[in-house]
Amino acid sequence: xxxxxxxxxxxxxxxxxxxxxxxxxxxxxxxxxxxxxxxxxxxxxxxxxxxxxxxxxxxxxxxxxxxxxxxxxxxxxxxxxxxxxxxxxxxxxxxxxxxxxxxxxxxxxxxxxxxxxxxxxxxxxxxxxxxxxxxxxxxxxxxxxxxxxxxxxxxxxxxxxxxxxxxxxxxxxxxxxxxxxxxxxxxxxxxxxxxxxxxxxxxxxxxxxxxxxxxxxxxxxxxxxxxxxxxxxxxxxxxxxxxxxxxxxxxxxxxxxxxxxxxxxxxxxxx
Amino acid sequence: xxxxxxxxxxxxxxxxxxxxxxxxxxxxxxxxxxxxxxxxxxxxxxxxxxxxxxxxxxxxxxxxxxxxxxxxxxxxxxxxxxxxxxxxxxxxxxxxxxxxxxxxxxxxxxxxxxxxxxxxxxxxxxxxxxxxxxxxxxxxxxxxxxxxxxxxxxxxxxxxxxxxxxxxxxxxxxxxxxxxxxxxxxxxxxxxxxxxxxxxxxxxxxxxxxxxxxxxxxxxxxxxxxxxxxxxxxxxxxxxxxxxxxxxxxxxxxxxxxxxxxxxxxxxxxxxxxxxxxxxxxxxxxxxxxxxxxxxxxxxxxxxxxxxxxxxxxxxxxxxxxxxxxxxxxxxxxxxxxxxxxxxxxxxxxxxxxxxxxxxxxxxxxxxxxxxxxxxxxxxxxxxxxxxxxxxxxxxxxxxxxxxxxxxxxxxxxxxxxxxxxxxxxxx
Numbered sequence: 240x241x242x243x244x245x246x247x248x249x250x251x252x253x254x255x256x257x258x259x260x261x262x263x264x265x266x267x268x269x270x271x272x273x274x275x276x277x278x279x280x281x282x283x284x285x286x287x288x289x290x291x292x293x294x295x296x297x298x299x300x301x302x303x304x305x306x307x308x309x310x311x312x313x314x315x316x317x318x319x320x321x322x323x324x325x326x327x328x329x330x331x332x333x334x335x336x337x338x339x340x341x342x343x344x345x346x347x348x349x350x351x352x353x354x355x356x357x358x359x360x361x362x363x364x365x366x367x368x369x370x371x372x373x374x375x376x377x378x379x380x381x382x383x384x385x386x387x388x389x390x391x392x393x394x395x396x397x398x399x400x401x402x403x404x405x406x407x408x409x410x411x412x413x414x415x416x417x418x419x420x421x422x423x424x425x426x427x428x429x430x431x432x433x434x435x436x437x438x439x440x441x442x443x444x445x446x447x448x449x450x451x452x453x454x455x456x457x458x459x460x461x462x463x464x465x466x467x468x469x470x471x472x473x474x475x476x477x478x479x480x481x482x483x484x485x486x487x488x489x490x491x492x493x494x495x496x497x498x499x500x501x502x503x504x505x506x507x508x509x510x
Numbered sequence: 511x512x513x514x515x516x517x518x519x520x521x522x523x524x525x526x527x528x529x530x531x532x533x534x535x536x537x538x539x540x541x542x543x544x545x546x547x548x549x550x551x552x553x554x555x556x557x558x559x560x561x562x563x564x565x566x567x568x569x570x571x572x573x574x575x576x577x578x579x580x581x582x583x584x585x586x587x588x589x590x591x592x593x594x595x596x597x598x599x600x601x602x603x604x605x606x607x608x609x610x611x612x613x614x615x616x617x618x619x620x621x622x623x624x625x626x627x628x629x630x631x632x633x634x635x636x637x638x639x640x641x642x643x644x645x646x647x648x649x650x651x652x653x654x655x656x657x658x659x660x661x662x663x664x665x666x667x668x669x670x671x672x673x674x675x676x677x678x679x680x681x682x683x684x685x686x687x688x689x690x691x692x693x694x695x696x697x698x699x700x701x702x703x704x705x706x707x708x709x710x711x712x713x714x715x716x717x718x719x720x721x722x723x724x725x726x727x728x729x730x731x732x733x734x735x736x737x738x739x740x741x742x743x744x745x746x747x748x749x750x751x752x753x754x755x756x757x758x759x760x761x762x763x764x765x766x767x768x769x770x771x772x773x774x775x776x777x778x779x780x781x782x783x784x785x786x787x788x789x790x791x792x793x794x795x796x797x798x799x800x801x802x803x804x805x806x807x808x809x810x811x812x813x814x815x816x817x818x819x820x821x822x823x824x825x826x827x828x829x830x831x832x833x834x835x836x837x838x839x840x841x842x843x844x845x846x847x848x849x850x851x852x853x854x855x856x857x858x859x860x861x862x863x864x865x866x867x868x869x870x871x872x873x874x875x876x877x878x879x880x881x882x883x884x885x886x887x888x889x890x891x892x893x894x895x896x897x898x899x900x901x902x903x904x905x906x907x908x909x910x911x912x913x914x915x916x917x918x919x920x921x922x923x924x925x926x927x928x929x930x931x932x933x934x935x936x937x938x
Contacts, residue, residue, distance in 0.1 A: 298816040299690065299802070301697045302540055308684060321814050345538060346801040350815030372540050372801075376528070397542035399704065404544065422542055423702035 241389030242361035247338040247414050250289050251449045260466035260506040263451055265475030267294035268327040269319025270310040275488045279495045280331040286496035287503025292369060295324045295343035302371050304426030306476040321351055325363045332364035342369040357384040367391025367414045375408050393417050396442055398434035409446035416442055419454045426476050428455035436468045462505030472506050513564035515571035517733050518726035529718020534834035537717040538801045546704045551719040553624050570615045575605045581738040586865035591885025594892030599735045601899050608900030609759045610641040616727035618645035621708040628652040628707040632696045634661055634689035635826030636668025637900050638712030643677035653677040656696045658688035661825040667904050686819040689829045693803050713756025714833030717804030721833050728762025735895055736766050743893055749774040749884050752897040753876040755827035757836045759899035774846060778880035780822035781849035791820035792849040793832040794840050802831040823852040826873040854879040856912050871900035
């Protein structure tokens with residue numbers, strides 16, 4: 240069975256043809272529980288997210304700030320396994336028909352086996368993977384299997400990426416390019432970094448695939464601002480924080496749905 | 511003129527241009543750090559062939575660190591090791607009390623060459639943190655040290671030293687609150703502040719070029735040892751023994767002996783309470799290849815690639831990874847690695863203290879325990895050199911608790927109660 244890279248491409252193209260940016264939500268699997276996490280993903284899509292990235296919790300999330308570190312920790316202490324991450328993808332996709340990606344550090348995939356993971360992710364209906372600590376130079380094996388199984392390989396670019404390097408990355412990436420809005424780890428920020436627009440412009444000069452902006456985007460106003468220059472807006476920590484702050488799991492899921500609805504207005508410029 | 515103390519690998523055998531030692535190494539880093547790590551590689555390459563860099567570093571290593579470090583024969587200690595001759599390479603006598611200063615001074619000079627004004631570093635036992643804080647004081651650089659919260663407690667003396675030197679010490683409360691988590695936090699800082707900040711990595715792990723660069727700065731240890739031993743013992747050793755956490759002092763000792771096939775290279779990993787208990791940090795004995803902190807190497811991890819929490823009485827060895835060149839030496843058979851328990855290390859620490867008047871760091875005591883074993887295996891004709899990578903002052907609280915060297919709680923309470931106790935005693 241082939242993965243859903245085309246569904247991802249079509250979804251992003253549809254948003255573009257509507258003259259708006261896509262809304263991409265990030266939620267870790269297994270947080271607060273595996274079933275609770277699946278409900279949260281469905282709520283984000285129900286609220287208005289076009290795409291969801293399901294995080295594979297890791298013991299050493301070096302690129303994440305305190306909010307996602309806390310969620311990963313809760314998920315791991317709850318015993319989340321890669322099988323649960325795949326179940327989250329499968330159930331969320333089956334219930335909504337939307338594109339679902341996995342975002343993960345590289346070691347879990349390396350250990351699980353690239354061939355096995357890509358086959359199982361495709362079988363679960365996944366659309367691809369974001370691999371923030373797998374540089375393009377080390378990615379050949381992954382890309383070979385991802386391509387074989389119809390999965391997108393989303394690379395991250397950063398404000399520090401030089402133009403030649405952007406070209407190397409976008410030449411082999413697929414689905415979309417994840418443009419990190421700033422130099423730093425995940426987490427909400429008071430304002431959108433001024434580096435983001437320049438990075439999107441430089442990235443677009445190298446590729447036609449959509450360029451989506453993440454890191455530090457949390458409010459509808461920020462989403463609207465980013466939507467003014469990018470093809471997609473990626474929000475993670477704000478969703479997770481809403482769940483951490485909620486008095487119970489049901490309220491957490493409701494908070495995810497409400498934030499997705501507000502952000503969906505943001506990416507349509509309705510703020 | 512070739513430099514005396516900065517002696518990078520002359521043959522450039524390893525690593526490959528991509529940073530691989532066989533199947534291990536590489537550069538598994540987020541895109542945000544690619545430019546900075548590349549800059550370190552380019553700048554180090556330039557520095558390596560710049561006589562001015564070598565002259566400056568040589569001068570510091572001779573007149574600030576105090577190189578060459580002594581080679582001390584320890585016959586009373588060796589009597590407990592089956593009578594083999596044992597020599598200690600005295601990196602504990604370097605300024606700041608360990609081998610760490612060799613690498614730190616090199617990278618501090620590099621920091622200045624890159625025009626960066628701030629340095630961050632991780633530390634486990636605090637030895638790398640102290641050396642880094644020292645170099646930052648010397649060069650006028652801002653300094654932030656990340657240290658696991660558990661380590662700030664068990665190495666409190668070194669926390670005080672770093673603060674005295676003007677560094678900011680941040681206690682890391684995430685994960686296992688030890689060295690691994692300190693490195694995670696330092697990476698987070700580096701990503702956010704990379705413009706003006708150099709991450710002065712303390713061991714031969716991390717992304718390329720750190721494993722090769724840090725090795726080069728420590729290579730002097732083995733080069734000096736080789737020469738000193740030929741002069742003193744008239745031959746090469748049967749075994750070169752060192753403790754391995756990340757592996758910097760071990761690679762420093764081993765590297766100059768790699769071309770000598772008759773010299774066994776023996777790394778001593780921390781077995782903690784015993785590998786069978788699961789409470790250990792014996793990465794090469796019990797780990798599997800994986801990716802941690804920027805390179806592929808052996809890693810303590812579960813079947814799903816989650817890093818498992820290490821344990822060792824020694825803060826400096828309490829790490830679930832290891833430098834990639836050690837993984838390469840292990841798999842190629844050139845290096846041998848054995849695991850040494852907390853108890854064996856502590857007994858060796860006390861033995862060296864009482865037989866030779868040298869109190870070693872708990873890290874180095876793992877190598878001493880390994881040398882006792884190897885000595886008994888080799889017998890009377892054996893010749894062993896051990897890297898005494900650090901001195902034990904920082905460990906006196908741990909050692910005092912372990913051996914019960916403090917006055918008992920009852921006696922301390924009585925002392926604090928002062929004269930009352932004495933009067934009561936008198937009355938009886």
